[in-house]
Amino acid sequence: MPASVPAPSPGAAVHGQSPTGPEREAARREAARLEAVRRYDILDTPPDGAFDRVAALASRLFDVPVATVAIVDSDRIWFKAASGLDGVRQIGRDPGLCASAILRDGTTVIPDTLADPVACSNPLVAGAMGVRFYAAAPITTPDGHRLGTVNILDTRPRVISDDDMATLADLAAIVLGEMELRLSALRAVRAEQDRRRAEQAARTRAERDKAALAEFASTLQRTLLPPALPTVPGLELACHYQTASPQDVGGDFYDVFPLSDERWAFFLGDVCGKGAEAAVVTSLTRYTLRAAAQHHDDPRAVLSALNAALLLDASIGSRFCTCLFGFLEPAAGAGFDVTVASGGHPPAYHVRTRPGGAVRVDPVHLRGGMLVGAFEEAAFASRTVHLEPGQGLLLYTDGLTEARLADGTMLGESGVADFLSRRTGPTEATALVEDAVALLRDLPQDSGDDVALLALSVPPHDAGGPGVSVSAHTSARATDDAGAAGRKD
Incomplete structure (x- = not known):
């Protein structure tokens, strides 16, 4: 049977002499093993x-009182697992049975x-435990480094067969397999941490770059x-x-802005998610839409520009809207022509009063409009x-349609249309918004999502005709007990 080999002190000089070639090689191998x-x-x-x-x-398997899984450190033998060594987590490396075993x-x-010149002085042999038999299989990495051993110890001398030694080697291979799985999991966690740090760095760079843009873009990023x-x-x-929660930054957005003396643009939308990351997307979305509206006469081209910007910005990740x-534009006769494009958003509602006072509600369906920022070749x-x-005309985000009724079902698009058709109030923008807010307030459950509403209306002829200029801006937060909106004129 093979015997143990004394563990060297790699790289050590003897009586001040320089290490020999074999000692230097042993030191190099030991350094690589410890790495x-x-x-x-x-x-x-x-x-x-x-x-x-x-x-x-x-x-x-071997009917022994002690079995261990040991890792050999620079100055100790550390037990990852031990059966029969209660309370013992590590022992010194020199002299050590495991330290000798990893050399083979x-x-x-x-x-x-007791018949082995090195093992006989080991504390486990000479001490109270009285180990008389020892066998170990090295835990060897794919690149040849022996990290430690799987050991079996007995208090009486014994002999094991070649099959037994092969079984012990298999157990050492199982240990290595578990260590490889554990290392793979650690690497995955570290890679995820590195990825998040890289995304944060990219987001920081994106914010820094955006801050160098025109003053209105910088203002839009902050608001x-x-x-x-x-x-x-x-x-x-x-x-x-x-907002659904005062602790979260909402992902809904809207705006109305002039392009010329007689031409304006508007938008309303919903970013996937909430919080700081959604705020980054919202900021970029508002800036891009404002900028693209200056260069395109077709609203579909404006949404295409936003789609490209969201896909190109590294800070956005997989978010879309x-x-x-x-x-x-003012119509030739009276009223306004509204040309609207959809990027996967619920339809707006065209509200008008019929002769006799009945209300007609028509959804402005735009079939085929795809999500913005999800596909490179998105069509609108x-x-x-x-x-x-x-x-x-009433525009809204899905916080309205996903509001829950008493039976737990969602209000839905049909529920919104039904509510609008049953209204008895005027079709002015302010009344449409206030009634929708009252609807949300009276529902038995919170909407659970952010809600944005934007309404446009042309005053009746008897309200002052085309010369009338009225603008109302209402806002509310989830913390408002009544849920009602304040009004600014």
Whole structure:
């Protein structure tokens, strides 16, 4: 049977002499081995059931009182698992049975430790434990480094067969497999941490770059919602915004802004998610839509520009949004022509009063409009709606349609249309928004999501005709007990 080999002190000089060539090579190998031990990050980790089962299995298979899974450090033998060594976590390396065993490629077997010149002085042999038999199989990495051993110890001399040694080697291979799985998991966690740090760095760079843009872009980045709606001659505007939670930054957005003396643009949408990351997307979305509206006459082209910007910005990740974007122009006769494009957003509602006072509600369906920022070749749909005096247009985010009724079902698009058709109030923008806010307030459950509303209406002829200029801006937060919106004129 093979015997143990004394563990060298790699690289040590004797009586001040320089290390010899073999000593330098031994020191180099030991340094590489210790680097491999550190790579697996196994030392001083908590007990692990997988390694404990290997030690227990070795004890049962070989009918020995002690079995261990040991890692050889620079100055100690550390037990990742031990069966029969209660309370012992580590022992000194020199002199050490494991330290000798890792110098061999194959299994080390000492049938009688008292007959072995090195093992006989080991504390486990000479001490109270009285170990008389020792066998160990090295835990060897794919690149040839022996990290430690799987050991079996007995208090009486004994002999084991070649099959037994092969079984012990298999147990050592199982230990290495568990260590490889653990290392793979650690690498995955570290890679995820590195990825998040890289994303944060990219987000920081993106914010720094955006800050160097024109002053209005910088202002839009700091403000997710416009402080007030503009005054559009001959048109009434109203809006409402409330967040689902005062602790979260909402992902809904809207805006109305002039392009010329007789042309305006508007948009309303919803970013996937909430919080700081959604705020970054919202900021970029508002800036891009404002900038693209200056260069495109087709609202579909504006949404295409936003789609490209979201896909190119590294700070956005996999976030996307839905959006309605449109242009407003005074019609030749009376009222306004509204050309609107959809990027996967719920339809707006065209509200008008029929003769006799009945209300007609028509959804402005735009079939084929895809999510913005999700697909490189996204297609968008557009449509022109004519708003005559006394007619209105209501845009909303899915916080309205996903509000829950008493039976727990969602209000849905059909529920919104039904609510609008049953209204008895006027079709002015302010009334549309206030009634929708009242609907949300009266529902038995919170919407659970942010809600943004934007309404446009043309005042009736008897309200002052095309010269009337009215703008209302309402806002609310989830912390408002009544849920009602304050009004600014």
